[in-house]
Amino acid sequence: MNPVIEARNLRFSYDSGFQALRGVDFRLDPGQSMALLGPNGSGKTTFLLHLNGVLQGEGELRVCGLPVEPRHFVAIRRKVGLLFQDPEDQLFLPSILEDVCFGPLQCGLPPSEAEARARKVLHQVGVLDGWDRPPYHLSGGEKQRVALAGILALEPEILILDEPTTHLDPPARRLLLELLQSLPQAKLVVTHDTAFARA
Ligand code: ADP
Ligand code: MG
Numbered sequence: 001m002n003p004v005i006e007a008r009n010l011r012f013s014y015d016s017g018f019q020a021l022r023g024v025d026f027r028l029d030p031g032q033s034m035a036l037l038g039p040n041g042s043g044k045t046t047f048l049l050h051l052n053g054v055l056q057g058e059g060e061l062r063v064c065g066l067p068v069e070p071r072h073f074v075a076i077r078r079k080v081g082l083l084f085q086d087p088e089d090q091l092f093l094p095s096i097l098e099d100v101c102f103g104p105l106q107c108g109l110p111p112s113e114a115e116a117r118a119r120k121v122l123h124q125v126g127v128l129d130g131w132d133r134p135p136y137h138l139s140g141g142e143k144q145r146v147a148l149a150g151i152l153a154l155e156p157e158i159l160i161l162d163e164p165t166t167h168l169d170p171p172a173r174r175l176l177l178e179l180l181q182s183l184p185q186a187k188l189v190v191t192h193d194t195a196f197a198r199a
Helices: 044-050 071-079 095-106 111-124 140-152 169-184 192-196
Strands: 003-015 018-027 033-036 058-063 080-083 158-162 186-190
Touching: 018 044, 033 192, 044 158, 044 186, 080 140, 080 192, 095 111, 095 140, 111 140, 111 169, 140 169
Parallel strands: 033 186, 080 158, 158 186
Antiparallel strands: 003 018, 003 058
16 A cells, blocks of 8 residues: 655754754555654644645655655645644635635636535534634634635545644534544644544
């Protein structure tokens, strides 16, 4: 089975000279769920940002068989759905529906199809109505589910979540867990929540 993510000796230094990745070897297989744990500042987010080419280091990195290089960024960004730690960083349009339609429209889907997809994924994440509301009126858990819907609307092969439970209360955490368990994609989840990681 070909891995969906494969890193060999991945290294990266920030402009400040700080070396955040010092030879990362990593592999994630199709359908596999993996939790990534580590202290603050250990380079978890830095690693995730390499997986869709936001940051580029040295060494080998392949996503769905494609080397993570500028010529493959468009293809790779459709395959990798990255949920940022703070959903505020991901939501920016005046209504929930428009926000979730944004990605599919960017990918060239006709508006009617983009909207059909948005409706489907909003149901999937449990946001069933009020889609004309502005995302900034939502609770933390709802914002996160809308942000996740925006990612699912692109039908990615890999889901990557950066500390997704930080802003969630226990019921919202349980909802997220059930949702993730119901999704077939390979998943890489950065978390400090060991119970969540185990589940
Ligand atoms: P984690 O997600 O595991 O908490 P990060 O990947 O965010 O860690 O950060 C890893 C290290 O890189 C930290 O020491 C952090 O201070 C440093 N770092 C992160 N972003 C930058 C940046 N833009 N410029 C310089 N150093 C950074
Ligand atoms: Mg981080």
